[in-house]
Structure formats: C-alpha cells, structure tokens
Amino acid sequence: MSETPMTLPRLGDSAPDFEADSTHGRLALKDFRGSWLVLFSHPADFTPVCTTEFIALAHAADRLGALNCQLLGLSIDSVYSHIAWLRTIEAQFGTAIPFPVLADHDRAVALRYGMLMPGESSTEASRCLFVIDPDGIVRAMIYYPMIVGRNIEEVVRLVTALTTTAAAKASAPANWQPGEALLEPAPRTVEGAAARNAGADWFLQYRNAD
Ligand code: BEZ
Numbered sequence: 001m002s003e004t005p006m007t008l009p010r011l012g013d014s015a016p017d018f019e020a021d022s023t024h025g026r027l028a029l030k031d032f033r034g035s036w037l038v039l040f041s042h043p044a045d046f047t048p049v050c051t052t053e054f055i056a057l058a059h060a061a062d063r064l065g066a067l068n069c070q071l072l073g074l075s076i077d078s079v080y081s082h083i084a085w086l087r088t089i090e091a092q093f094g095t096a097i098p099f100p101v102l103a104d105h106d107r108a109v110a111l112r113y114g115m116l117m118p119g120e121s122s123t124e125a126s127r128c129l130f131v132i133d134p135d136g137i138v139r140a141m142i143y144y145p146m147i148v149g150r151n152i153e154e155v156v157r158l159v160t161a162l163t164t165t166a167a168a169k170a171s172a173p174a175n176w177q178p179g180e181a182l183l184e185p186a187p188r189t190v191e192g193a194a195a196r197n198a199g200a201d202w203f204l205q206y207r208n209a210d
Contacts, residue, residue, distance in 0.1 A: 004111040004112060006111045011140070015029060016109075017112075018109045020108070022079065023100050032136075033134065035068045036163065037072060037130075038132075040128065042127060043121070043125055044077060051085075054097055057099070058097050060155065061098050064155075064159060072099060072101075073101035074110065076110060076124060127145065139162050169185070171183045181207060184207050187202065
C-alpha cells in the first residue's frame with residue numbers, strides 16, 4: 001500500500017480526518033466535535049524539551065478545559081512507549097498527564113497534518129500545534145523547531161482569544177490578554193467609515209471588555 005502523501009492544513013479548512021490508537025484508546029477527529037481541540041505533535045517520547053512541554057500542558061489542561069478545549073498529543077512512537085514515558089513523568093516529576101497521546105508509528109496522522117519537516121527529520125515530528133474549532137475547522141497553527149519548547153501560556157492565550165473573538169465577533173489586538181479590550185471590525189464601506197465616532201481613527205476602534 002502506498003504511503004499517505006504529505007499535506008499541509010490551511011487556516012479555515014476542515015481539519016484532516018484521523019483515527020488512531022492513543023493512551024486513552026482508539027480516537028478519531030469526530031470524537032472531538034463540539035469542543036475546541038489543541039492537537040500537537042512532539043518529536044519523541046523520553047526527550048527533555050518534550051517532557052517540559054508535557055508538564056506545562058498538564059498544568060494548563062484545567063484552564064483549557066474551562067474554555068471547552070481538549071488537548072491531544074502525538075508522536076511517531078508506539079502506545080507502549082507513550083504509556084511508559086507518561087508513567088515516568090508522573091513518577092519522577094509528580095505530574096499526571098490528563099490528556100490522550102496518539103501513537104502514530106506509521107506516520108499517517110503526521111503526514112496528513114504536515115508535521116514532518118524533512119529539513120529537521122523525516123522520522124520525528126516537529127513541534128506542530130493546531131487549534132481546531134468545535135465544527136472541525138482549523139483556526140490556528142503554530143510550528144516550532146525541535147530545539148525550542150513552545151510557550152504554553154501563549155497556547156492558552158491563543159485559545160482564549162479565539163473563543164472570545166468568535167463569541168464577540170471582534171478581533172484581538174497585538175499582545176491581547178484576557179479581559180482587555182477587543183477591536184471592532186474595520187468598516188468596509190465609505191458610509192461605514194463616515195459613521196465611526198469622531199476622535200477615533202475610522203479603521204481602528206477598541207470595544208471595551210464587558
Ligand atoms: C527534546 O525534546 O529535547 C528534543 C527532541 C528532539 C530533538 C531535539 C530536542
């Protein structure tokens with residue numbers, strides 16, 4: 001059987017389907033319908049940067065859960081390797097990993113999500129992270145090299161910004177933090193621009209947080 005060709009998801013597209021074994025049993029993309037999903041790859045089990053990311057993600061899991069957002073890890077390892085590594089993390093560092101980790105030893109999911117960067121490795125996934133909305137649409141992507149751990153506070157901020165802007169139909173400015181003002185959508189007609197309050201630039205207007 002020929003191998004799945006490598007594809008790169010795009011923002012606004014349906015997330016590629018998958019079904020694979022995980023540390024929580026067989027899981028498919030459709031199992032996450034109705035909640036936000038952070039699907040992320042890490043290069044390998046039993047590696048130092050990945051271990052620090054897993055501990056930080058475990059500590060963020062409740063805050064993400066409060067946003068109706070689930071976590072799902074992935075690496076090109078077996079489910080037995082995942083189980084052994086998660087048990088080691090809990091035993092050595094006192095952190096239980098509450099989220100499932102996909103076993104992608106045939107690289108099927110990694111190839112569908114463009115998680116393999118041949119310039120880095122074709123056997124280990126780079127640090128790719130996809131935020132998928134409750135309807136299965138890719139809303140954000142973060143790609144990091146193997147050598148640098150991701151900022152998990154930024155992942156929480158990103159999911160908070162996505163859920164907040166979706167509910168408010170507004171956008172989030174640079175360095176936005178939860179509770180801060182959002183931005184009104186820019187007017188798209190001369191009438192809309194003229195209707196904007198004097199004193200504010202027609203194209204940039206903040207909406208105070210509730
Ligand atoms: C790490 O997690 O420490 C790591 C994994 C693969 C390449 C480089 C670093």
